[in-house]
Amino acid sequence: MSFPWAQQYKPVNPFMRWMDEKLPLPRLVYNSLGAGYPVPRNLNYFWNFGILAGLCLGLQIVTGIILAMHYAANAGVAFDSVEHIMRDVNWGWMLRYAHANGASAFFVVIYIHIFRGFFYGSYKAPREMVWLLGVTIFLLMMATAFMGYVLPWGQMSFWGAKVITGLFSAIPLVGDPLQQWLLGGFAPDNAALNRFFSLHYLLPFVIAGVVILHIWALHIPGSSNPTGVEVKSESDTVPFYPYFVAKDGWAVGAFAFLYCLVLFFFPNSLGHPDNYIPANPMSTPAHIVPEWYFWPFYAILRAFTADFFFIPAKLMGVLAMFSAILVWFFMPWLDRSPVRSGAYRPLYRKFFWVLVLDALVLGYCGGAPAAEPYVMISQIAAIYYFAHFLIIVPIVSAIERPDPLPTSITEAVLGKDENVPLMASPTAPFPGTQHSNA
Amino acid sequence: MIRIISILVGLFFTVALAWSFGNGAYQQITEPPPVTAEHEFHRHPKEVHFASDGAFGKFDRQQLQRGFQVYKEVCSACHSLSHVAFRDLTQLGYSDPEVKAIAKGFQVPGIDPNTGEDAMRPGMPTDYFPKPFANDIAARAANNNAVPPDLSLMTKARHDGPAYVYSLLTGYQAQPAALLKEFPDAKTPNGLHYNPYFANLNLAMPPPLTSTGQVSYGDGTKATVDQMAKDVSAFLVWTAEPKLEKRKQTGWPVLGFLLFATILGYMSYKNIWYEKKKHKA
Amino acid sequence: MAEQAVTDSPDHVAGDGVRRRDFINIAAVSAAGVAGVSILYPLISQMSASADVLAASSTEIDISAIKPGQAIKGVFRKQPVFIRNLTPKEISEANAVSVSSLRDPQTLAERTKEGKENWLITMGVCTHLGCVPLGAGEGETKGEFGGYFCPCHGSTYDTAARIRKGPAPKNLEVPKYEFSSDTVVKIG
Numbered sequence: 001m002s003f004p005w006a007q008q009y010k011p012v013n014p015f016m017r018w019m020d021e022k023l024p025l026p027r028l029v030y031n032s033l034g035a036g037y038p039v040p041r042n043l044n045y046f047w048n049f050g051i052l053a054g055l056c057l058g059l060q061i062v063t064g065i066i067l068a069m070h071y072a073a074n075a076g077v078a079f080d081s082v083e084h085i086m087r088d089v090n091w092g093w094m095l096r097y098a099h100a101n102g103a104s105a106f107f108v109v110i111y112i113h114i115f116r117g118f119f120y121g122s123y124k125a126p127r128e129m130v131w132l133l134g135v136t137i138f139l140l141m142m143a144t145a146f147m148g149y150v151l152p153w154g155q156m157s158f159w160g161a162k163v164i165t166g167l168f169s170a171i172p173l174v175g176d177p178l179q180q181w182l183l184g185g186f187a188p189d190n191a192a193l194n195r196f197f198s199l200h201y202l203l204p205f206v207i208a209g210v211v212i213l214h215i216w217a218l219h220i221p222g223s224s225n226p227t228g229v230e231v232k233s234e235s236d237t238v239p240f241y242p243y244f245v246a247k248d249g250w251a252v253g254a255f256a257f258l259y260c261l262v263l264f265f266f267p268n269s270l271g272h273p274d275n276y277i278p279a280n281p282m283s284t285p286a287h288i289v290p291e292w293y294f295w296p297f298y299a300i301l302r303a304f305t306a307d308f309f310f311i312p313a314k315l316m317g318v319l320a321m322f323s324a325i326l327v328w329f330f331m332p333w334l335d336r337s338p339v340r341s342g343a344y345r346p347l348y349r350k351f352f353w354v355l356v357l358d359a360l361v362l363g364y365c366g367g368a369p370a371a372e373p374y375v376m377i378s379q380i381a382a383i384y385y386f387a388h389f390l391i392i393v394p395i396v397s398a399i400e401r402p403d404p405l406p407t408s409i410t411e412a413v414l415g416k417d418e419n420v421p422l423m424a425s426p427t428a429p430f431p432g433t434q435h436s437n438a
Numbered sequence: 439m440i441r442i443i444s445i446l447v448g449l450f451f452t453v454a455l456a457w458s459f460g461n462g463a464y465q466q467i468t469e470p471p472p473v474t475a476e477h478e479f480h481r482h483p484k485e486v487h488f489a490s491d492g493a494f495g496k497f498d499r500q501q502l503q504r505g506f507q508v509y510k511e512v513c514s515a516c517h518s519l520s521h522v523a524f525r526d527l528t529q530l531g532y533s534d535p536e537v538k539a540i541a542k543g544f545q546v547p548g549i550d551p552n553t554g555e556d557a558m559r560p561g562m563p564t565d566y567f568p569k570p571f572a573n574d575i576a577a578r579a580a581n582n583n584a585v586p587p588d589l590s591l592m593t594k595a596r597h598d599g600p601a602y603v604y605s606l607l608t609g610y611q612a613q614p615a616a617l618l619k620e621f622p623d624a625k626t627p628n629g630l631h632y633n634p635y636f637a638n639l640n641l642a643m644p645p646p647l648t649s650t651g652q653v654s655y656g657d658g659t660k661a662t663v664d665q666m667a668k669d670v671s672a673f674l675v676w677t678a679e680p681k682l683e684k685r686k687q688t689g690w691p692v693l694g695f696l697l698f699a700t701i702l703g704y705m706s707y708k709n710i711w712y713e714k715k716k717h718k719a
Numbered sequence: 720m721a722e723q724a725v726t727d728s729p730d731h732v733a734g735d736g737v738r739r740r741d742f743i744n745i746a747a748v749s750a751a752g753v754a755g756v757s758i759l760y761p762l763i764s765q766m767s768a769s770a771d772v773l774a775a776s777s778t779e780i781d782i783s784a785i786k787p788g789q790a791i792k793g794v795f796r797k798q799p800v801f802i803r804n805l806t807p808k809e810i811s812e813a814n815a816v817s818v819s820s821l822r823d824p825q826t827l828a829e830r831t832k833e834g835k836e837n838w839l840i841t842m843g844v845c846t847h848l849g850c851v852p853l854g855a856g857e858g859e860t861k862g863e864f865g866g867y868f869c870p871c872h873g874s875t876y877d878t879a880a881r882i883r884k885g886p887a888p889k890n891l892e893v894p895k896y897e898f899s900s901d902t903v904v905k906i907g
Contacts, residue, residue, distance in 0.1 A: 066765055080521070083590075084769070087681070087770070088769040090764045090767055090769060090770075091765050092765060093681040093684075094688065095761065095762075095765060097685075238714060246711065249747065250747075253699050253703045261689075261693060264689025265689055273594060273597055276594040303455055304454065304458050306460075308457055308458075320455075323451065334441070372466055376462055376463065376466075379462065380459065383456060387448055389448070390447050390451070391452075394440075394445060525770075551781070564771070564775060695757075699747070702747040705747070706744045
């Protein structure tokens with residue numbers, strides 16, 4: 001599971017020795033988040049987002065459990081119970097804003113985490129399973145976030161529930177009964193609200209379970225790194241503790257600062273005003289949009305405006321929207337380049353940045369009204385989106401001439417500065433770390 | 439094999455999108471969407487500032503009390519304020535006996551203690567502001583088929599909330615001649631009122647604030663229409679988020695501490711990595 | 720972490736550098752600890768009674784219809800409150816008890832308002848574990864001391880609602896109240 005030079009857990013006091021025999025939990029922590037886990041020494045700040053995502057999950061679970069103590073999942077009182085939290089519950093306003101903005105923070109972090117993966121080829125062998133589990137987590141997150149947004153039972157909640165379950169009505173033959181089954185009625189009401197609440201409470205724990213698998217699968221080959229060159233010797237790694245605990249620690253601080261800045265000073269900036277209007281099944285808001293993190297996919301959904309041969313536009317849109325995420329599952333097999341990191345792939349790198357821009361354009365269009373020019377722009381952006389994953393990536397990976405790779409991580413870290421004499425340090429904290437550099 | 443399939447699937451989606459694009463573009467050229475009066479004449483809210491704005495914003499309680507008076511004497515005839523309880527008014531600087539007296543001035547639904555039948559009784563501090571209409575149908579019937587919305591969350595339920603409320607209240611005007619010239623069909627229907635700050639320009643609510651001195655302020659402030667609109671907007675900022683002040687006051691120490699802790703964390707990180715990083719220096 | 724700083728420092732940092740660097744690490748970990756503990760405060764505080772619950776105001780109860788020997792149950796803070804119009808016999812029974820022999824020594828006069836000694840107003844919540852004692856309703860048993868009897872664990876109260884027998888430690892609680900008029904009592 002780990003490299004041969006990984007430090008071994010040696011319990012010192014008798015209690016820890018006793019514990020190690022009965023339930024080696026401290027050993028597990030030591031080997032996965034402690035000194036026993038060697039990590040490539042050259043990880044950049046993009047590698048902090050995994051921990052931050054875990055933090056966000058924990059934050060959402062804790063604040064969510066607390067909100068559930070005050071929230072009432074009943075169409076008659078749900079909206080009022082949220083306002084009760086905002087006005088009367090001690091610190092309720094803070095906890096609710098923490099949860100609502102926590103969802104946004106989670107998605108910011110997870111998008112950076114995913115695009116880190118795209119750039120550095122984190123999905124490639126031997127980490128395909130890590131990637132597959134990661135995409136699964138993302139899908140679960142989207143389902144959880146969607147159902148959470150329904151709970152306040154405002155206008156956007158209601159119409160979001162109606163529109164998103166309406167996606168399933170596009171499926172031929174079974175569509176309409178399926179939507180009715182999902183909602184437990186003809187339109188969102190108590191039945192839908194209660195099942196969404198139940199599942200919204202359940203899914204985060206499912207996510208937590210898949211996260212454990214995700215980390216487990218990661219720890220088998222160990223972390224990837226910005227060069228994409230696999231770890232070869234001890235000098236390529238540092239132990240997770242203290243090095244990455246310290247790095248993650250201060251990154252968590254910086255993240256918390258930005259998060260609290262939004263929470264305390266711009267708590268409604270990412271929400272939609274219409275969700276402060278109680279749900280009204282008789283009137284649709286003029287401009288309905290999901291939360292920002294769904295915008296790129298929403299733009300793809302709306303980009304299909306004309307029937308394509310025998311396929312109705314509605315079905316095409318739904319098909320494309322789901323495919324837009326499902327295609328990520330195939331990344332390990334679509335991208336056959338032997339070189340992992342985008343840093344050494346000049347052509348892929350350019351397309352990667354186009355993809356980033358493309359996703360931002362899709363996001364912008366998805367949040368804009370369904371009118372020109374946004375629809376046409378999102379059509380072009382969606383064309384690129386599918387072309388990128390399904391056509392460009394496979395072709396580029398076949399024809400590209402990658403830049404020369406460093407022979408090792410250590411060389412990548414230390415070899416560039418040839419002017420600087422290597423330190424002949426006799427006091428390397430871990431024997432051999434520096435001697436092998438010299 | 440997988441690459442061939444993927445390219446075929448990719449072509450399927452891109453061609454379908456291109457087809458949609460072509461159709462859309464053709465339509466755009468052959469029948470461009472008509473320009474609407476809303477598009478041309480709708481205006482964004484006016485620029486207006488409140489004491490509660492900004493990172494250090496605090497409520498101006500005198501203003502909130504004036505705004506409350508405007509709500510009570512003008513708006514409450516048609517608009518409910520259902521998330522606000524009389525007891526909350528202590529936050530505006532009213533004393534407990536004053537709140538009790540205010541509450542008593544409102545009739546709230548209750549039951550007759552002897553017969554158990556529905557009856558009205560004077561309000562108590564724990565009661566919420568009563569609704570002016572029993573239900574939406576009654577509200578519709580009394581208001582030219584439009585339901586006056588609840589005002590408790592109004593400033594959070596509209597873009598630029600308080601500025602929107604202020605602009606709407608002060609924005610009534612005669613329909614511009616230019617509009618009628620360009621869109622002869624867009625004449626404000628009978629019973630509606632032209633207001634460029636309202637999304638579809640014609641509003642069922644008649645101008646609620648019409649003349650200076652419509653309410654008489656106890657603190658001597660001159661009750662111009664502009665002043666009343668501003669005051670009631672400020673009041674509605676408070677009703678929408680009574681914890682706004684506390685939120686900002688909590689935010690500063692939290693951010694200060696996090697900044698301090700993050701700097702410490704960064705120094706600690708530098709310190710721990712010192713040995714690993716110095717080769718590059 | 721501390722161990723780390725010690726091993727890698729001596730050659731590179733002179734003298735007090737070691738201690739300064741250790742200090743930063745300790746300070747950083749402490750700051751994280753302070754943050755963790757501060758987060759707990761709102762998480763715990765949210766469970767205590769919310770503003771609307773705390774504001775639940777006083778209750779006014781009309782007592783004009785209660786004849787001597789009768790009692791009614793009112794509601795105060797979502798709990799029953801017993802209002803009992805004592806008969807002269809019940810009053811004298813209560814006064815006949817030697818106070819020093821009681822578990823929770825109190826006279827009837829201490830538990831009623833001056834001049835209104837016949838009005839015994841107490842919470843209908845047994846001081847043992849919170850059941851509602853019998854004795855206020857029509858036809859309910861009043862227990863062997865003629866006051867209240869808690870069916871849960873057998874606590875028995877006398878005509879001044881003082882604990883006389885059974886596990887309850889205290890007399891039935893007398894809430895804060897006042898007579899707004901001769902016929903209306905305001906509790907809380």
